[in-house]
Amino acid sequence: MRRLPAVSLMILLAFTLSISGCVKSGTPVDSTPEAASTAEKQVSIVTSFYPMYIMTLNITRDIPGVKVTNLTRPTTGCLHDYQLTPEDMKNLEGASIFVVNGAGMESFLDKAVKQQPDLKLVEASRGIPLIRGEEEEEDNPHVWVSISGAIQQVRNIGTQLAALDQGRADRYRANTEAYVKKLESLRDRMHQALDPAKTRDIVTFHEAFPYFAQEFKLNTVAVVEREPGSEPSAAELADTIETVKQSRVKALFAEPQYPAKAADTIARETGARVYILDPAVTGPLDPDAYINIMEANLKTLQEALN
Ligand SMILES: [Zn+2]
Numbered sequence: 497m498r499r500l501p502a503v504s505l506m507i508l509l510a511f512t513l514s515i516s517g518c519v520k521s522g523t524p525v526d527s528t529p530e531a532a533s534t535a536e537k538q539v540s541i542v543t544s545f546y547p548m549y550i551m552t553l554n555i556t557r558d559i560p561g562v563k564v565t566n567l568t569r570p571t572t573g574c575l576h577d578y579q580l581t582p583e584d585m586k587n588l589e590g591a592s593i594f595v596v597n598g599a600g601m602e603s604f605l606d607k608a609v610k611q612q613p614d615l616k617l618v619e620a621s622r623g624i625p626l627i628r629g630e631e632e633e634e635d636n637p638h639v640w641v642s643i644s645g646a647i648q649q650v651r652n653i654g655t656q657l658a659a660l661d662q663g664r665a666d667r668y669r670a671n672t673e674a675y676v677k678k679l680e681s682l683r684d685r686m687h688q689a690l691d692p693a694k695t696r697d698i699v700t701f702h703e704a705f706p707y708f709a710q711e712f713k714l715n716t717v718a719v720v721e722r723e724p725g726s727e728p729s730a731a732e733l734a735d736t737i738e739t740v741k742q743s744r745v746k747a748l749f750a751e752p753q754y755p756a757k758a759a760d761t762i763a764r765e766t767g768a769r770v771y772i773l774d775p776a777v778t779g780p781l782d783p784d785a786y787i788n789i790m791e792a793n794l795k796t797l798q799e800a801l802n
């Protein structure tokens with residue numbers, strides 16, 4: 497019973513503060529550890545798919561009070577034609593910030609925003625010049641597959657998070673710079689290794705690699721699987737076999753996320769070899785995963801192009 501006056505005082509104090517409408521952050525009402533740690537508001541960030549998740553993990557690294565969740569499973573891969581499940585919508589409901597790739601990757605975005613108008617969007621591709629897709633009216637959304645594209649996206653996410661969550665702006669900026677430095681060093685290593693390669697013709701899958709090819713001046717002579725997740729038709733396959741034969745391409749690059757059956761058929765018919773090139777759309781939930789995947793791609797390319 498002796499505690500009652502203190503409790504009512506707290507309620508009164510909280511009431512007064514809420515009426516005055518402005519509680520300065522950093523001046524906790526109570527001095528208990530719980531109250532002190534909740535004085536800075538928690539922020540819940542949801543990312544749309546794997547590459548956005550890895551970038552955001554780096555940008556929010558070791559910042560207290562920030563929770564990052566990935567909306568889709570790390571095995572989902574690209575979100576072309578992906579439809580939100582009721583479980584996804586639930587995950588989004590608890591979030592205050594949604595980090596998306598943009599450039600048309602998240603076709604469900606309009607629907608998600610309509611259902612949750614308070615959700616603040618961070619768009620990784622904002623302001624980045626986009627490459628046109630096979631279908632003329634669509635942009636190619638695979639910006640992160642080039643290292644320069646990834647660097648621009650990381651900067652974009654960092655800047656937008658700092659603007660939306662200003663209390664932690666300095667820490668977002670410091671983490672962004674640290675991660676960008678790592679990516680720049682990766683890009684230098686890749687240029688040093690790939691710039692001297694004599695063979696530059698490659699055949700890839702599902703249009704994930706135009707930004708990568710542009711960055712390292714590789715010449716994509718054919719894309720085997722134009723519709724993501726679907727096997728090419730017999731006519732398309734015959735067409736690609738003809739292209740590969742004519743261009744005398746020696747290296748076919750399949751992706752770990754897609755069946756390599758078509759690539760194996762083309763290899764058998766043309767004598768070219770199948771390698772695995774990873775567009776970093778799936779992988780381990782580790783902040784260094786993107787860099788590790790690209791290091792593995794570099795080894796593959798060195799082997800294939802020399
Ligand atoms: Zn894709």
